Amino acid sequence: MTSGAMRFNLARPYPLGSEQSAAYRRDGHILLHGVATPEEIGHYRPIITGIVDDVARRRDRQKRLDDYSAMFTQVTNVWRMSEEAKPFVLAERFGRIAADLMGVTGVRLYHDQALIKEPGGKPTPWHQDHYYWPLATEHTITMWLALVEIPPEMGSMSFATGSHRNAAFPQMPISDRSQEVFEGLIREGRTPTPHYSLKAGDATFHSGDILHCAHGNSGTRRREVLTVIYYADGTRIMEPDHEHRRVDMGVFHPGLTPGDLAASELNPIVFGG
Secondary structure (H helix, E strand, C coil), rough: CCCCHHHCCCCCCCCCCHHHHHHHHCCCCEEEECCCCHHHHHHHHHHHHHHHHHHHHCCCCCCCCCCCCCCCCCEHHHHHHHCCCCHHCCCHHHHHHHHHHHCCCEEEEEEEEEECCCCCCCCEECCHHHHHCCCCCCCCEEEEEECCCEEEEHCCCCEEEHHHHHHCCCCCCCCHHHHHHHHHHHHHCCCCCECCCCCCCCCEEEEECCCEEEECCCCCCCCEEEEEEEECCCCEECCCCCCHHHHHHHHHCCCCCCCCCCCCCCCCCEEEC
16 A cells, blocks of 8 residues: 555545535536545645656657647546556545435446646637547546646636536537537526636536536646546446547447446446445
8 A cells, every 4th residue: 555545544435415416416517625635635736747747748648539738738547657646546535426426326437637737728618528438327427626726717617507417419529619519509598607716625526418618727827637537337338429439438448348337447446336
């Protein structure tokens, strides 16, 4: 066991109330304060950002189809790159929150991503995450954990409240076109689009089916975030209906085919099971 894992109780439950779970299911997103402690952030932040900086220096695109470098630097599956980071990424506390918000008994890891938006980083267009995932379930959720203080001007996210339950929004990849289409539909439907200021250790959780975007970073510090994506244990692989899902199936569910349980070596149970 690493020194960090011994020092911190990452299985300690977060005090989540039933009203918060109900609000998440209604809105498709929620802000939770103090999901990680200042001490945990102080320990794990330099480990995670050090990995991102190393990958960026090597210009490793990690098998991605798209280049998001103008918006942010991203590194996927940090837990596979660092034994020191692994217990934090796979923390039972975070997985329990994800399960409780969705109302399921257990969750598996889809993958993690460390995201850094440098000063001057462009906005991230409106999009839905589940578009990319070959997962035959509505029970998908992303934790977006702030590693530093993130006011809106540094690139915090906005959410189209309730859009995870609105079939009027088409399925499409993230792009300037998705920004134009979704922005128009949001305006026409007068959909609320709240955004949050986060302190280090705060996290938003959002459904894989909700529309969300991120502001550009007009601040002087870089925005540093760890995201972890979870889905309900027992989920099966869907038949990929476009290239993005086909690629994700090969990368994040190696050796699996449509109809199989989504339970490869890259998808450990984080909570429950």
